[in-house]
Amino acid sequence: MVGVSPKIAPSMLSSDFANLAAEAKRMIDLGANWLHMDIMSLRKHTNAYLDCHLMVTNPMDYVEQMGKAGASGFTFHIEVAQDNWQELVRKIKSAGMRPGVALKPGTPVEQVFPLVEGATPVEMVLVMTVEPGFGGQKFMPTMMDKVQALRQKYPTLDIEVDGGLGPSTIDAAAAAGANCIVAGSSVFGAPEPGNVISLLRASVEKASLTT
Ligand code: DX5
Ligand code: ZN
Numbered sequence: 001m002v003g004v005s006p007k008i009a010p011s012m013l014s015s016d017f018a019n020l021a022a023e024a025k026r027m028i029d030l031g032a033n034w035l036h037m038d039i040m041s042l043r044k045h046t047n048a049y050l051d052c053h054l055m056v057t058n059p060m061d062y063v064e065q066m067g068k069a070g071a072s073g074f075t076f077h078i079e080v081a082q083d084n085w086q087e088l089v090r091k092i093k094s095a096g097m098r099p100g101v102a103l104k105p106g107t108p109v110e111q112v113f114p115l116v117e118g119a120t121p122v123e124m125v126l127v128m129t130v131e132p133g134f135g136g137q138k139f140m141p142t143m144m145d146k147v148q149a150l151r152q153k154y155p156t157l158d159i160e161v162d163g164g165l166g167p168s169t170i171d172a173a174a175a176a177g178a179n180c181i182v183a184g185s186s187v188f189g190a191p192e193p194g195n196v197i198s199l200l201r202a203s204v205e206k207a208s209l210t211t
Contacts, residue, residue: 009034013041018188021134043070051075051182053102053162055132060088067095075100075126075160078111089120100124100160105131109146116154123158124180125150129173130163135184139164144176151177170200174207 010032015023024035042050049072054062059076066074074097081088085101092099099122101115115122127146130137140163150159161178166186173181181200190196 007033009036011036016188018135018185049073051160051180052097053126053182056080060084060091063088063091063095063097067092067097071097073098073100073124075102075124077102077104077132078115079104079107082111085115086118086120089115089118089122093120098123100126100158102126102128102132102162103146104128105140105143109149112150113153116150116157124160125157126160126162126180126182127178128163129161129165129169132163137164139166139169139172141169141172144172147173147176147178165200167196167199170203171207174203177207179204179208 008031010027012020012023012035015027027035050070051073052066052071053075054066055077056062057080059074059081063074074092074095076085076088076092076099078085078101081101089099101112101122101124103109103112103126105128109127112122112125116125127143127150129140129143143161147159147161150157158180159178160180160182161173162182165173165181165183170181181204183196183200187193187196
């Protein structure tokens with residue numbers, strides 16, 4: 001063959017999703033050329049709410065495709081949307097998705113208040129409890145101050161925590177007022193993932209009864 005080169009593209013849909021970064025590295029180390037990402041195919045196989053966290057620098061560019069691919073929630077980072085969040089939120093809504101805003105550990109919580117209080121508000125705030133990047137990192141308990149501040153101000157807001165959540169950290173997050181719990185390695189790495197899911201839910205339910 002002249003002029004073409006082989007592109008071997010393992011499909012990440014068959015990878016261990018709890019260790020996506022490690023799986024990607026493993027495939028490249030083993031000689032893969034491309035990583036095939038089946039963004040559309042997940043919607044075809046489930047009716048579940050697809051909670052999409054966009055750790056990208058230009059979220060606006062993804063709104064249309066994500067909407068068409070069947071995303072349910074579209075959460076962008078405030079750090080990259082300081083100037084255009086109003087337009088972004090409007091677009092996300094008109095593409096049929098629920099807008100959410102995420103903040104990195106170094107970003108003060110006050111930065112998201114205007115987005116919750118705006119004319120077209122976000123419907124979820126995601127408080128990152130690790131630096132964004134990969135699964136399996138250590139939970140940062142100091143981020144609970146942000147969760148608490150948000151819960152105090154907004155009693156009915158969906159507040160999500162993401163990073164290092166599992167049986168040993170859930171109680172702190174739930175007590176602070178988080179109700180949406182992202183869990184990667186603690187669920188997928190458990191011998192009985194169903195038990196971990198139940199435990200996380202029970203902790204959030206218990207905390208919401210006592211606050
Ligand atoms: C981190 C991602 C997380 C990650 C969580 O950048 O936003 O969603 O997959 O993984 P665990 O629960 O293992 O910290
Ligand atoms: Zn995430």
